[in-house]
Amino acid sequence: MSPIHPLVFVSALAFNLTNSLCLSGWLAGYGPTTAYDWAGRLYWIQAGLVVWGWALLGNIFHDDDLREIRRSALRRQREQAKKDNKPIEGVQKLYMMPKNGLFHYVLFPHYLCEWIEWTGFWMIGGLACTPARAFLFNEISTMLPRALQGRRWYIQKFGKDRVGNRKAVIPGLI
Numbered sequence: 001m002s003p004i005h006p007l008v009f010v011s012a013l014a015f016n017l018t019n020s021l022c023l024s025g026w027l028a029g030y031g032p033t034t035a036y037d038w039a040g041r042l043y044w045i046q047a048g049l050v051v052w053g054w055a056l057l058g059n060i061f062h063d064d065d066l067r068e069i070r071r072s073a074l075r076r077q078r079e080q081a082k083k084d085n086k087p088i089e090g091v092q093k094l095y096m097m098p099k100n101g102l103f104h105y106v107l108f109p110h111y112l113c114e115w116i117e118w119t120g121f122w123m124i125g126g127l128a129c130t131p132a133r134a135f136l137f138n139e140i141s142t143m144l145p146r147a148l149q150g151r152r153w154y155i156q157k158f159g160k161d162r163v164g165n166r167k168a169v170i171p172g173l174i
């Protein structure tokens with residue numbers, strides 16, 4: 001992982017603490033708290049769970065695909081180093097074009113999956129679940145600029161031809 005500024009670390013910690021307090025506070029006190037309140041919402045909850053679960057798997061799959069770039073390079077280096085009897089160079093700052101899954105269409109599918117995941121959570125909590133909605137909008141508003149900047153970085157590093165038609169985060173759109 002790239003080093004991060006302590007301010008970013010503290011902001012992330014503060015954001016997550018505030019977010020979890022808002023979500024748990026709503027679930028414990030403001031939202032539907034009795035079986036009667038939850039009644040009649042089974043289909044929404046089931047649909048939300050399916051959306052949440054598949055998107056979580058997608059998030060993990062695409063995150064893992066990025067990590068596999070360095071893992072496989074390290075494996076290759078180890079094998080080569082064994083043959084040549086030389087020390088390995090390391091892969092800490094190795095970047096390649098990811099290709100699997102939704103990387104075929106966008107450069108930040110892990111972000112897209114993360115947003116879909118939390119849309120599923122919002123469906124489970126119900127449309128009136130204000131902190132779930134706020135979380136989703138906060139995520140989109142902080143991660144979208146990062147994905148757009150990331151696409152510019154990919155073009156700079158690998159060239160327009162290699163990036164091709166791939167958008168930043170939403171296939172065919174942005």
Ligand SMILES: NC(=O)c1ccc[n+]([C@@H]2O[C@H](COP(=O)([O-])OP(=O)(O)OC[C@H]3O[C@@H](n4cnc5c(N)ncnc54)[C@H](OP(=O)(O)O)[C@@H]3O)[C@@H](O)[C@H]2O)c1
Pocket residue numbers: 001002059063066067069070092093094095096097098110111114139142143146
């Ligand atoms: N960013 C946010 O605000 C945010 C908020 C909520 C949840 N998340 C979730 O947290 C997870 C990680 O987010 P992130 O913003 O850190 O993602 P990211 O910038 O895409 O980086 C993820 C990891 O993959 C490596 N990597 C990225 N592109 C690569 C490439 N082309 N070749 C090789 N390695 C590459 C990065 O290495 P380096 O660090 O060395 O560059 C880092 O270790 C995602 O699942 C995301 O949905 C992020």
